[in-house]
Amino acid sequence: MSNIFPKSANSLPLQLIIFLFGLGGIMTVGVTYYMTPKYTRVGYAPVQPVPFSHALHAGQLGLDCRYCHVAVDQGPASTVPAAQTCMNCHNQIKVDSPLLGVVRQSYETGNPVPWVKIHQVPDYVYFNHAVHVNRGVSCVECHGKVNEMEVVAHAQPLSMGFCLDCHRNPELRVREPGDVFNLDSPTITQQSGAEAGKRFVHDWNIKPPQSCSGCHR
Amino acid sequence: MRNVYLVTAFLVVLALSVLGLRGTKFIRPPLDVFPEWAFPGMKRQSKYKHQAASKFFADGRADRPLPPGVVASSQGPAGQPLRNDDSLYTGKDASGAFVARVPASLTVDRTFLEHGRQSFTIYCAPCHGALGDGNGITKQYGMGATPTYHDERLRKIADGDIFNTITNGKNNMLPYADKLVPRDRWSVVAYVRALQRAQSGTVADVPEVNQAELGIK
Known part of the structure; x- marks a missing residue:
């Protein structure tokens, strides 16, 4: 063979x-x-209908986040401002700018500016902004340094692992209540050490849920 | 076998160059690892979230505007949630004249003033300035003349008049009723009064015990 x-x-x-x-x-x-x-998701920076610069408004001018994102400390949602909020200043500043045409049109007609949503958790996640910002979790923890972004980009993964990182060790991320909307502020741990962070978590009765129903319903 | 390895290596390099690295900025909508068509009704459920679009209502929004005259039950002071105190919502008494003082149903104390300070700093200070002297940051960017609070006319106007200006706006200033509920607006009024008092203070207002530490003789 x-x-x-x-x-x-x-x-x-x-x-x-x-x-x-x-x-x-x-x-x-x-x-x-x-x-x-x-x-x-990280790095998603869609083109918006108006080239609004957070670096200019929140950074250079120092406007508080809440000037536009009203009621973020009172309810679950951090709202997107109506065109009237823009017009508070832009009825006098840059009134003829073509870049603001969409805003002026929205203010006149009442139809919303078609902003593109960047941060979007799935519908089975029940995230509450007020609960977080009122207990020392700053905007910067999830949204990054928006005050330095010309164009807002998705900064953190906002995955379940990301949420749990903080829910397991909140003392590393909390800030003094007055620093929550100051995106350049240090955390309590960075400022006064890990002990101070733990004390804040204890004193403010911060008990982030790690059970399923804490965030999912 | 060598060819198989070469082809594999080529495919890996191809995939790397197409997919790129983590954290790169991109403008196209994010990829979905678990797409909606494969898992319908999971990530995007048939429910309305804040500021969402709706095909049902003619104006295309899920958030419904309040019918005229409706007041959210949380807006009234504690113990009288419904609208039974008109001056609290309009700043005017029964005869239509502006009320001289913050309504009695609100207690003006330290907490109330601190709340007013916070709201003032967020919403008013950008134009009116932290001292209420009309020198806010927006002035440098071309905002028209913003009046100072520290003149005879504005020191003497009724509290209700200031409340009315915040609620309905005045001249170039647009209404801030969408950002501040009536209680917040009254707290801002109280804080504006505090600013006026502070700016018109004299040496005689400083208690004698404190005069030395301020270097006043």
Whole structure:
């Protein structure tokens, strides 16, 4: 009987197994790296209908976040301002700017400016802004340094792991109540040490839920 | 087998160059790892969230405007949630004249003034200045003349008149009723009064015991 397979075919099963392991490794690394909000969402900076600069308004002018995002400390939602809020100043400043045409039109007609939503948690997540900002969790923890952004970009993954990081160790992230809307302020831990952070969490009775129903309903 | 490895390596490099790295800025809508068509009704459920769009209502919004005359039950002072104190909401008494003082149903104390200071700093100080002298940050950007609070006319006007200005706006100033509920507005009125009192203070107002530490003789 002649040889049908060359001699090298003897090592083929082993080589195949090694290759499949390698491929599996590559797939695992790929999925871990790419199939997470750290890749899919962080850096999302859509083009907005009005080139509003947070760096100018919140940074340079020093407007408080709440001037526009009214009631963020009173209810679950941090609201997007109506065009009237823009017109408070822009009825006198840059009144003829073509960039503000959409805002003026919205103010006259009452139809909202079609802002593009950047941070959007799934509908099964019940996030409450007021609960967080009234207990020392600053805007900057989830939204990044918006006061330095010309164009707002998604800064943090806002994944469940991201939420739990803080819910497990709130003492590392809390700020003095007066510093919550100051995006450049240090956390209590950075300012006065880990003990002070823990004390704040205790004194303010901060008990972030880690149970499912804390955030999901 | 060597060719298989080469092809794999090529595919990995191709995927890397197409997908890029984490944290890169991008403007196109984020990829969805668990897309809506594969898992319907999970991430986007058939419910309205804040400031959402609606196909049901003619104006296209899910948030419904209040019917005229309706007052949120949380807006009244404690113990009288409904609108049974008209001057609290209009700043005017039964005869239509502005009330001289903050309505009696509100207690003007330290907490109330601190609340007023906070609201004033957020919503008023950008134009009126932290001292109420009309030198807010917006002046440098072309805001028209903002009156100072520290003249005879504004020292003498009724509290209700200031409340009315915050509620309905005046001249170039647009209404702030959408940002401040009546109780907040009255607290701002009280704080404006405090600012006026502070700016018109004299040496005689400083208690004798404190005069020395201020270097007054």
